[in-house]
Amino acid sequence: WPVGDSGLTAHFWDFGGQVIAHATHQFFLRARCVYVLVINARSADNNPNQQAEYWLEFVRAFGNEAPVLLVGNKCDLTPVAVDTHRLRESHPNIRGFHTLSATGYRGKYGREFGIFRDAFVAELEKVGEVQPWFSHKEFAVIERLRDESRKNPFLGKATFDDECAGRGIDGERREGFLTLLDQLGEVIHFPEIYRARGFREYLLNPRWLTHGVYTLLYSELLKRQCGELRRGDVSEILRDRTIEDGQGNVLRYPEKRLDFLIWAMAQFKLCYPSG
Structure with a gap:
């Protein structure tokens, strides 16, 4: 706007x-x-x-x-x-x-x-x-991220680093750039998850996270099991699900990405380990 x-x-x-x-x-x-x-x-x-x-x-x-x-x-x-x-x-x-x-x-x-x-x-x-001004090179990276988000909700850290390095954005400037992208909602960056879990991808489409969380929270299986889900249950609920995010993007939840969803929910106290 x-x-x-x-x-x-x-x-x-x-x-x-x-x-x-x-x-x-x-x-x-x-x-x-x-x-x-x-x-x-x-x-x-x-x-x-x-x-x-x-x-x-x-x-x-x-x-x-x-x-x-x-x-x-x-x-x-x-x-x-x-x-x-x-x-x-x-x-x-x-x-x-x-x-x-x-x-x-x-x-x-x-x-x-x-x-x-x-x-x-x-x-x-x-x-x-008081917002920072982006250079033409940084704007080029932002446009690349927006284009990529229409195809894939995640971007590998190595790919992001290579994209920045190819445009002369490195070192402390790259870290500051990543923080600003997170603040602007272009890239969702959870440093605690990356440090604790070794996750090596950034989230480009935040709707992937919210739709996944809502699907779990509103699931009939969660109701039947009185609020308790096992790892296999998460896979069962989201496996083979295709959700449209309202922006024309189809969201999918492959097995290899489910741990990130669970870790994010745990970090923000939306779920807790049991047993």
Whole structure:
């Protein structure tokens, strides 16, 4: 999405609010972002302040001091009362609170949406001011990674190193480049897994991870076995499955990649060893 006349392009990540999906968000929360926290005033689970506090803690844990815009949705049905003064005492990265109605963005709430859009663009431009600039060679690598992600969700570390070396990106610059790619969501990099498990591939398509995790969490076999899966069960659930990721890519889960999925889930406490 082009950010005004700034020359920046923003990429949107939509994180589901269902409780079962919450633990997977930490795979992708980063500091170089602008967070839009949408509060549902009609939620039966929590009041708006509790909802906001819950998600603001997520941002604090994984996004550091990244700016947050609070949005109260469905305000045409129920007033959205958020104590922004109290919330800002513990979360000074809150940049504003906007009451909107998604169904009325072209009508009654058009003006409010315009105000929100201006505030959102302003925050994106501020974040963009401190973003690093990539060289033409680095952009060439990024384009290569994007092209490769349409064919294969993984890229070998050796291939990445060779691609960078061929364009004169090596040493500390390569490590910094990899960190930035992870922060931008171009490459998902879990250093702990690589160090502890010796895994030698980077994840190019994050939807491979989320779709795989969701397939396991929502599986009938997991329900029947009261939340316990064996290694063979994971293979049974995902073997021969082809899942389309909404971007036109078909995701497959060969046996050799399942350990990475399990390790990632274990690292982020989505599963635990038993016995």
